[in-house]
Amino acid sequence: GGAAPLDLGQLAGRAAADPTLEPGAPRSAIPGAVPSTGSTGTQAVIAASPRDEYNAALALIQRRDYEQAEIALRGFLQNHPRDRLVGDATHQLGETMFQRRQYREAAEQFLKVSTDYPRTARAPSSLLRLGQSLNALGEREAACAAYAEFNRKYPNANASTKTAVVSEQRRASC
Structure with a gap:
């Protein structure tokens, strides 16, 4: 609302x-x-x-309940802009949008995590979701760039996220 x-x-x-x-x-x-x-x-x-x-x-x-989650996360981010959970909350905000197919808005949140909070636990997943959001928007080259950035930026990411990136790279014909 x-x-x-x-x-x-x-x-x-x-x-x-x-x-x-x-x-x-x-x-x-x-x-x-x-x-x-x-x-x-x-x-x-x-x-x-x-x-x-x-x-x-x-x-x-x-x-x-993604709509209510978005409202709650926006409230959290406004009420606690310096909290250590801001990066994770921003990722989760993007996730609420991604799940509702609001890919442009989701991409903005995932990009914010990747650029402003690159050391948070959710940063590798945010870069993956950024690529997925961009690909869903028809921005294949930008999606491929995000996946390539993932491989450069997070070589020690968990195996399941790395596997998902490889799968998405194939899907996007990178």
């Missing part, structure tokens, strides 16, 4: 001042709260730490 990311500091003040929210009222009534499933259905989670906020977004990805 078009909603801006939530400022959790303002949220606490709004929630405390809202007479419609009784102390036992469900958190789902709080605008912008991150949904999560519990044994009672959908409830909202107010993250206690940046790691909790990131993990809540990952849970949405695991449930394949």
Whole structure:
């Protein structure tokens, strides 16, 4: 949607001042709260730490709720721009877009990881996904360049990612 990311500091003040929210009222009534499933259905989670906020977004990805995951990840990135998880969160944001076939937007996020956070654990996967996104956009030469960059930049990447790059290179006729 078009909603801006939530400022959790303002949220606490709004929630405390809202007479419609009784102390036992469900958190789902709080605008912008991150949904999560519990044994009672959908409830909202107010993250206690940046790691909790990131993990809540990952849970949405695991449930394949990519739109809500994108919202949660954008909120995380706005709320914690200097956190050590920013590179991984940026990759996961790209993944939400890739899964919804928003390849141009996904490519932008994966490129950001590759250029701004090249040492994060997700950087090799981001370069692979960048190539896949570019290939899906019909940008075969750029995709092949991304795959070649992967081989140069991450010679010690895990075997499964290396195998995927080789497969994608063949698929793109690099």
